[in-house]
Every structure is written in structure tokens, then in C-alpha cells.
Amino acid sequence: MIYGSLPPMKVVKIGGGCLKDGKAARTIIQLIASRGQGDIFVVSAFYGVTNILLSGIESSLESEESIGKTITQLKTLHHEIIHxxxxxxxxxxxxxxKMDRVLHKLERYYYGISFTREATPRMRDMVATFGERMSALVLSGAVELLGVDTGIALPEELGIITDGKFMDATALMNPTGENLKAFMEREMTGSKVLFVPGFYGISETGEITTFGRGGSDYSAAVVAAGVRAEVLEIWKDTPGFMTADPDNIPHCRLIPRLTYEEAAELAYTGAGILHPRTVEPVRASRIDIAIKNTYDPDARGSLITGDAIETDRVIKSVSYTKDISILKIHASGVGARQGILSLITEAVSGQGINIKSVITSQTCISLLVSRKDIGRAHECVGNIRPIPFREASFRADVALVSIVGEGLHLNRGIAAKCFTAVSRANVNVEMISSGTSDAALYFLVQESSLDDTIQALHATFFD
Structure with missing residues (x-):
């Protein structure tokens, strides 16, 4: 039992990739009706809706006349799915x-943004949540038509409490768990299907705060941990985690089992299967995460668990991301000069720029940031006074590659095999980060060499 007289339940997260249109939604609805009674479904917005919502904010700042076009676009998309x-x-x-009432409320927010000529983080978070609210409304109504008892519970009704940080919130698990326990004991039954809009929670003062782009995975994990679910299932339109990106290696293979650490590392380096923070809430509760393919629901998929399985193959996958750039700060003896590192990182992070990693030597500090942020990051360090370095430069023509496997640093020869393979492919390694994780080895290469790098590594470790 979970709480009171409730039977064991699953928490299932449905991503936007599974909700591309009415046809895809029908597949999901039939799966929910046949397999989901007694479970909680955390849903993303329909495909493309969040982008429309966020673009609508920028359009509202420019012109009041654009608001009607944004609302019409959203209305048409959802009405077509309903029909x-x-x-x-x-x-x-x-x-x-019901949908039009939700859109009318959204429209008022857009007019408020246009009138004030300001889109605060608070307002951006509020607007961004409307996609999940509308998809929950449609899916709940469609499943109910199939004779299933359904309900919708908004995160504010469930009491998913966050730290209050707009656009990048973190759930506070103790109050959230208590609130979820009370709600489930009061409202949930063994035959009901409960829909929860993902992506956001509320602060202790009642403010809507989102978990960042792709954060529905994380919110599903929060719910799963809060109700102590049997398992967290992530429904995707792909088989699961693979030994490489199929776009690079068409013959890559499914990874049937991973540890929490391996999954988090793969999510960080670009495998779009899972949000990197998803493992945080469920790891403490030892709840497994199962990646399931909605087009082949009985297939094995990938299981993410706390138990490492001993195999002859240490490396599970070769992964990469192109969303990376290097900001280099050159100065003599930077490693011995007190405070220079904190001065630089505070200048960058103070402008809301996420620093993915920091690599230092005695003559250079290298910050890894998203490509979209590199220009602003370079400007930030250039504005530090007095200037504590000789020169600041950046590069955006690189890619971050990783080999991922639990315990790779405990196995002799893994790094040697990795860099021998890369060298034989005539690829120059720009920068190496090793030892920061027990499950991953990172290095940078020129983007033009990325395909050769991935193919060489996959051939070495898997073929």
C-alpha cells in the first residue's frame, strides 16, 4: 500500500513528442484507457505549444496587435485536435x-505584458504553464469518453511546493510529499486516471514557478517520489536510451539498463530522452524510471535503477551536445590568485547565465556555457573593473563529447582506448574533463570533427 487504502500506482509522464497532433494523441488516449486506471499522468503541452506561448510574450512586447494572432493560433491548434x-x-x-475560457485568461496576461512593456520572470512563468493546462483538459475529456473515471489536479491544488525561483525552480520534497499524501488519500481511487499538468509548481507564497524547459520530466519525478510510486514511466516516441544517437550511428543498440548516474550524464550531454534533473527526486526513494515507447508499449525499453549491473561492457553509450561554447580568461598564475575565479563566475552567473563547467590551469580559466549565452558571457567578464586578466576570448565551433558508464574511472585502459580511437580518426581533442564524475569522461572537439569522433568511439566500444 502507498497511503491509506490506496493500491500501488505508477506515475507516467507523457512528453510533447507523443502529442504531435490528434492522431498521436489518440494513440496515447487508448493506451491510458487500457493500461492507466489507478495511475497518475503528468502531461506536457501539445507539440510546439510552449514555443508559441513564449513567442507570444515577445510579440506582445512589440505590439498589442499581435496578441489576437497568438490566441487564434493556439485556439486553432487545440480546436483541430478536439475535432x-x-x-x-x-x-x-x-x-x-472550457478551452476558450483558458485562452481568455491567457489573453489578459498578454495584454498586461503589452501594456506595461515588461515581461517579468513571474509573468513569463505564468504564461508558459498554459500549454500543460490545455493538454490536460483535452486528454482528460477524451479518456473520459472511453468510460474511464478521470480527473485533473493542477500543481497548485496538489501542493507541489517550490523554492520560489522563477524559470528554474526546485521542488521542496517534504511539504510536497505531505500535500500529495493528503490529496491522494482524499481524491484518488484504484480505478481513476488523474491528469496533472507538468512543468511547474507553486512557491510557499503561492507564486507559479516553472522547472525550466523540459521540466515536465522533473515534475513527474517529484510526484512519483511524493506518492512513493511503484515506478516512474516516461512515455516517449523512441525505444529508450541508445548506445549512440541514431542520426550518427544508425546501427546503434538499445541500452536495457542504466544507473541513475549514467542516465543523468547521458541526459546532460544531449540524449533527449530525459531531463537531467529527473533522477534527483526518485533517487532518494529508490524508485525506478522506465522509458517506454508508445508505438511499441510492450517492448523492453530502458530501465533506470540504483543497482549497477556487472557486465563485461563498462561503457554504456557515446553521447554529445553541440550546445556548448568555451569562454577563456587568460592570466598568469590564475590558480594562485585568490578570488579571481569567484569574481569571474559571479559576473557571468549574475546575469542569469548557466555555467555548465569550469576547467582551470595556472594560465587560463575556461568556462563552458551554452552557445546562445557566449556573447553575453564574454561581455560580462569584459565589464569587470579593475580588469583582473590579460585577455578574454571565446569559441563556439566546438562540441562536447562524452563516454558514459558507471565505474569507468576504476577500469584501466578506458581513457587510453577512447583517445587512441579519436587520434586514429585524425581528430584533435581541444580540452579534457576527467574525474569529475564516476560515470562519464568529457572532452571537446571541433564541431566539424564530431561525426568522425562519434563513429570512431562507437566502433571501438561497441562494434
Whole structure:
């Protein structure tokens, strides 16, 4: 039992990639109706909706006239899905009226942004959550048509409490767990399907705060940990974690089992299967994460667990991300000069720029940041006074490559095999980060050499 008389339950997260249109949504709805009774479904927005919502903020700042176009675009997209899923005119009319009331509220926020000519983080978070609210409304109504008892619980109703940080919040698990326990004992049954909009929670003062882009995975993990679910399932339109990106290595293979650490490292370096923070809430509760393919729901998929499995193959996957750039700060003896590192990192992070990694030597500090942030990061350190370094430069023509496997640093020869393979492919390694994780070895190469690098590594470790 979980709480009171409740039977064991699953928490299932449905991503936007599984909700591309009405046809894809119908597949999901049939799966929920046949397999999901007694479970909680944390849902993303329909595919592309979050981008429309965020673009609408920028358009509202420029012109009040754009607001109507944004609302019409959202209304048309959701109404088309409703007409695809429903045939009864009365039900269509009822659901469209509910949808239009949600869109009317959104429209008022856009007009507020346009009138004040300001989009605060608080307002951006509020607007960004509307996609998940609308998808929960449609999916709940469609599953109910199939004779299943359904309900919708907004995060503010569930009491998913956050630290209050706009656009990058973290759930506070103790109060959240207590709130979820009380709600489930009061509202949940063994036959009900409960839909929860993902992506956000509320601060202790009642403010809507999002978990960042892709944060529905994280919010599903928060719910799973809060209700002590049997398992957290992530429904995707892909088989699971693979030994490489199929776009680079078409013959790559499924990884049937990973540890929490391995999954987090793969998520960080670009495997779009999972949000990097998803493992945080469930790791403490020892809840497994199962990646399932909605187009082949009985397939094995990938299981993420706390138990490392001993195998002859230490390396599980070769991964990469192109969303990386290097900011280099050159100065003599930087490693011996007190405070220079904190001065530089504070200048960059103080502008809301996420520093992915810091690598230092005695003559250079290298910050790894997203490509979209590199220009601002360079400007930030250039504004430090007095200037504590000789020169600041940056590069954006690189890619971050990793080999991932639990305990790779305890196995002799792994790094040698890695860099021998890269060298034989005539690829120059720009920078190495080793030892920071027990499950990954990172290095940078020129983006033009990325394909050769991935193919060489996969051939070495898997072929």
C-alpha cells in the first residue's frame, strides 16, 4: 500500500513528442484507457505549444496587435485536435468552451505584458504553464469518453511546493510529499486516471514557478517520489536510451539498463530522452524510471535503477551536445590568485547565465556555457573593473563529447582506448574533463570533427 487504502500506482509522464497532433494523441488516449486506471499522468503541452506561448510574450512586447494572432493560433491548434478526437457535437462544444475560457485568461496576461512593456520572470512563468493546462483538459475529456473515471489536479491544488525561483525552480520534497499524501488519500481511487499538468509548481507564497524547459520530466519525478510510486514511466516516441544517437550511428543498440548516474550524464550531454534533473527526486526513494515507447508499449525499453549491473561492457553509450561554447580568461598564475575565479563566475552567473563547467590551469580559466549565452558571457567578464586578466576570448565551433558508464574511472585502459580511437580518426581533442564524475569522461572537439569522433568511439566500444 502507498497511503491509506490506496493500491500501488505508477506515475507516467507523457512528453510533447507523443502529442504531435490528434492522431498521436489518440494513440496515447487508448493506451491510458487500457493500461492507466489507478495511475497518475503528468502531461506536457501539445507539440510546439510552449514555443508559441513564449513567442507570444515577445510579440506582445512589440505590439498589442499581435496578441489576437497568438490566441487564434493556439485556439486553432487545440480546436483541430478536439475535432479529431471527439465526434459528439455537444461534447465538442463543451470542451471548446472550457478551452476558450483558458485562452481568455491567457489573453489578459498578454495584454498586461503589452501594456506595461515588461515581461517579468513571474509573468513569463505564468504564461508558459498554459500549454500543460490545455493538454490536460483535452486528454482528460477524451479518456473520459472511453468510460474511464478521470480527473485533473493542477500543481497548485496538489501542493507541489517550490523554492520560489522563477524559470528554474526546485521542488521542496517534504511539504510536497505531505500535500500529495493528503490529496491522494482524499481524491484518488484504484480505478481513476488523474491528469496533472507538468512543468511547474507553486512557491510557499503561492507564486507559479516553472522547472525550466523540459521540466515536465522533473515534475513527474517529484510526484512519483511524493506518492512513493511503484515506478516512474516516461512515455516517449523512441525505444529508450541508445548506445549512440541514431542520426550518427544508425546501427546503434538499445541500452536495457542504466544507473541513475549514467542516465543523468547521458541526459546532460544531449540524449533527449530525459531531463537531467529527473533522477534527483526518485533517487532518494529508490524508485525506478522506465522509458517506454508508445508505438511499441510492450517492448523492453530502458530501465533506470540504483543497482549497477556487472557486465563485461563498462561503457554504456557515446553521447554529445553541440550546445556548448568555451569562454577563456587568460592570466598568469590564475590558480594562485585568490578570488579571481569567484569574481569571474559571479559576473557571468549574475546575469542569469548557466555555467555548465569550469576547467582551470595556472594560465587560463575556461568556462563552458551554452552557445546562445557566449556573447553575453564574454561581455560580462569584459565589464569587470579593475580588469583582473590579460585577455578574454571565446569559441563556439566546438562540441562536447562524452563516454558514459558507471565505474569507468576504476577500469584501466578506458581513457587510453577512447583517445587512441579519436587520434586514429585524425581528430584533435581541444580540452579534457576527467574525474569529475564516476560515470562519464568529457572532452571537446571541433564541431566539424564530431561525426568522425562519434563513429570512431562507437566502433571501438561497441562494434
Amino acid at each position: 479529431f478526437l471527439f465526434s459528439d457535437p455537444a461534447r465538442i462544444h463543451e470542451l471548446k468552451e
